[in-house]
Amino acid sequence: MAKPELEDLRLFLIVVDHGSIATAARVDGIPKPSLSRRMANLEAAVGEKLFDRGANRLSLTPRGDELNTRLRPAMQSVVQALSELDDWHSDYAGHLTMHVPASLLQMGVRQTISAFLEAHPNTQFDLALNNQPIQRLDTDTHLALVIGGLPDSDLIAARVGQTRRILVASPEYLETHSEIAHPDQLHDHIVISPGPHVPLTLRHEDGKNWIQSFEPQFAIDDARDVTNEAIAGRGVAISTTIATTEELEKGGLVQLLQDWQEQPLPISILYRDNRLQSRLERDFIKVLRAELNRTLSDHR
Structure with missing residues (x-):
């Protein structure tokens, strides 16, 4: 029989504290499917069910309650030991x-x-x-x-912000090319994007959706280069707000189809x-x- 992993035991205590896989996953920053899989692995290693899965809240089985009682002080000792070990070092190396x-x-x-x-x-x-x-x-x-x-992995994801894909072009390009009032008109222009296959899902402010897998004429891996090509007037770029903010403020780029937006x-x-x-x-x-x-x- 496989031995329980230390990380699974730590996550078990978090699930017990919050009474829910979903809540524990959100608190710890781990995907819910990964946490569910880890709890299943722990039950397999222990050889018994640890949770009674009710409609609204998880409850511990007798075996789960015993594990919780024995494990919690031991885990606190491990955390304290690791903290003290860190304090021995006066600086990072x-x-x-x-x-x-x-x-x-x-x-x-x-x-x-x-x-x-x-x-x-x-x-x-x-x-x-x-x-x-x-x-x-x-x-x-x-x-x-x-x-x-x-x-979907056991990695932790800490959200720090968001961006949005937008369509931009230089004023010079727009002066010499046809108007873009609807996404369908993108087919009449040179489109530059950070990749060869770009699925676009644009939602109009009146609720209509425009969904299409786009095949740009000019694909560049680096979003900065995509933006630079648009600044140079070489076409319409599929870029992001973080890559274009400065040029939009300076007037070097113009955002197109502002009433059509993608999700952040x-x-x-x-x-x-x-x-x-x-x-x-x-x-x-x-x-x-x-x-x-x-x-x-x-x-x-």
């Missing part, structure tokens, strides 16, 4: 590797890393610009910033459970979350 979409680099990430390095010179950062969807963290990767949908895309920090992190990881993530919550507040 080590390195962090993180993946960041290029469009977010100037939204607080670069500034946070620079300030952290100045305060803690024994740390190192490896920053990988990655515009592709993240499905998991490699062994050597500590955290990632993600725009849009999140993988969440921006999240993706990382492993706190119990698997070093003190350096935990504290840097805390600092990064605070900075991104501040810099991305205008895009909520």
Whole structure:
């Protein structure tokens, strides 16, 4: 029989505290299906049911109640020991590797890393610009910033803001090309996007939907380059609010079809459970979350 994993035991206590898989998942930042799977694995390892699953609230079976009684003081001792171990170190040492979409680099990430390095010179950062969807963290990767949908995994996702895809073009381009008053008219223009296949779901303010998988004539992986091509007057760009805010304010770009909107895309920090992190990881993530919550507040 497999032995219970420490992380499953920790999550068990959180579920007990909140009486609900859904609430515990939301509090801990873990996807609900992942938490349900972990509780099923724990019951399999124990060899007995731990929960009676009622309509409104989970209750403990006798075996679950016994596990809760024995486990809780032991887990508190582990947490205290880890905390004391961290306190033995007067400063951080080590390195962090993180993946960041290029469009977010100037939204607080670069500034946070620079300030952290100045305060803690024994740390190192490896920053990988990655515009592709993240499905998991490699062994050597500590955290990632993600725009849009999140993988169904045991990773924790801390939401720090949001953005929205929008259509933009330069004033010069619009002066010499036909009007765009409806999404169907995009087919008459050169469309630039961050990827070869772009599903667009636009909702009009009167409730009508326009849904189409778009095949742009010009696909570039980097959202910044997409925006730059639009600024240069080379076509209509499918970009985001965070990548275009400055140029929209300066007049270098014009937002099109403003009465047609997509749903917001969440921006999240993706990382492993706190119990698997070093003190350096935990504290840097805390600092990064605070900075991104501040810099991305205008895009909520």
